[in-house]
Amino acid sequence: MTQTVISVETLREMLDQGQPVTVLDIRPEVERAEWAIPGSIHVDAYDALKAKDPDALAGVELQVDSPVVTVCGAGVTSLVAAELLRAQGFHALSLAGGMKAWSLAWNKAEVPIPDSNATVIQVRRTGKGCLSYLIGSESVAAVVDPSLKAEVYLDLAQHYGWKITNILETHIHADHLSRSRALAERCGATLYLPAQNRTSFPFTSLQDGDEVEIGAARLKVLHTPGHTGESTCYLLDGQALFTGDTLFLTGVGRPDLEAGPDEARTRAQVLHRSLQRLLALPPETLILPGHTSEPIPFDDRAIAAPLAHVRARAELLQAPEETFIELLLARIPPTPPNHHRIVELNQAGLLLEGDPTDLEAGANRCAVG
Numbered sequence: 001m002t003q004t005v006i007s008v009e010t011l012r013e014m015l016d017q018g019q020p021v022t023v024l025d026i027r028p029e030v031e032r033a034e035w036a037i038p039g040s041i042h043v044d045a046y047d048a049l050k051a052k053d054p055d056a057l058a059g060v061e062l063q064v065d066s067p068v069v070t071v072c073g074a075g076v077t078s079l080v081a082a083e084l085l086r087a088q089g090f091h092a093l094s095l096a097g098g099m100k101a102w103s104l105a106w107n108k109a110e111v112p113i114p115d116s117n118a119t120v121i122q123v124r125r126t127g128k129g130c131l132s133y134l135i136g137s138e139s140v141a142a143v144v145d146p147s148l149k150a151e152v153y154l155d156l157a158q159h160y161g162w163k164i165t166n167i168l169e170t171h172i173h174a175d176h177l178s179r180s181r182a183l184a185e186r187c188g189a190t191l192y193l194p195a196q197n198r199t200s201f202p203f204t205s206l207q208d209g210d211e212v213e214i215g216a217a218r219l220k221v222l223h224t225p226g227h228t229g230e231s232t233c234y235l236l237d238g239q240a241l242f243t244g245d246t247l248f249l250t251g252v253g254r255p256d257l258e259a260g261p262d263e264a265r266t267r268a269q270v271l272h273r274s275l276q277r278l279l280a281l282p283p284e285t286l287i288l289p290g291h292t293s294e295p296i297p298f299d300d301r302a303i304a305a306p307l308a309h310v311r312a313r314a315e316l317l318q319a320p321e322e323t324f325i326e327l328l329l330a331r332i333p334p335t336p337p338n339h340h341r342i343v344e345l346n347q348a349g350l351l352l353e354g355d356p357t358d359l360e361a362g363a364n365r366c367a368v369g
């Protein structure tokens, strides 16, 4: 039987290995603008395909000698597109589950940190923008903010010869289901969370000034409230800072989720103080954020920048406190879907049975630029 579909994992591997493949996005422009597969090409053919127009893909220029993967929102209309292309002689496959399933696709990049005793791997959910980190030193490793299934981190750790012994969260997330507890149980690792009383499962609590050892490397705990009350950054060997949703490369974290307007204003003020503390770190400190708002290319390039560059690019960081608060509150992006339910599950330490992508749907809207 002719193969008609391709799984997210197979396409992910092809892109990761640089294999020749053309990804053809057939969704309406408005959906593509929200999130897309890096390197994909676009034809706004959705309505024509739905109407079974045989010329729906006329004029699209494709390579005949490499596979074409058609993509839509949920993997149904892309089947029609792939069939049409196969009839024209192309080796065309439809991405099973479409962009919804692509939410779990990931890639990685090694982060160059010259003066650290650790090797850092940035693990990126390219389909959603969540960034997590595997930090290895000697024979052990820690994971910060895991957002993918345990096997991804276990396989990477095995590749580098590390045993995962510590899992850390920067805060209680509202945009994705935390995989920390599941990963910690799977590895027998210690689960560290910033000190707070929101969660209802056992964890080892971290306070400002604490240190966590990873082989010959050290993570220093910096409590940086604002995005949430417990939000915390981790400083690796004085060189690199895992900032969670407190500081991004061109913006700062939103202070409003799970908070009323007065509380959001107070959090914005607290966030300003936390950011001033971070800005006092050496300008070469490498900032490693918890999210990005763009699809992440399969280019092995870490999403990171020295603090001095972040300071120069993020206009909000240069504003005095009152202006910062006004600008921040005025620029808050639309509220992400399902955040109440995600927070509820993350506070309970629960993962959904089966497919988490319905709940996690939607582009990342954590940053205010």
Ligand SMILES: [Fe+2]
Binding pocket: 171, 172, 173, 174, 175, 227, 245, 366
């Ligand atoms: Fe967050």
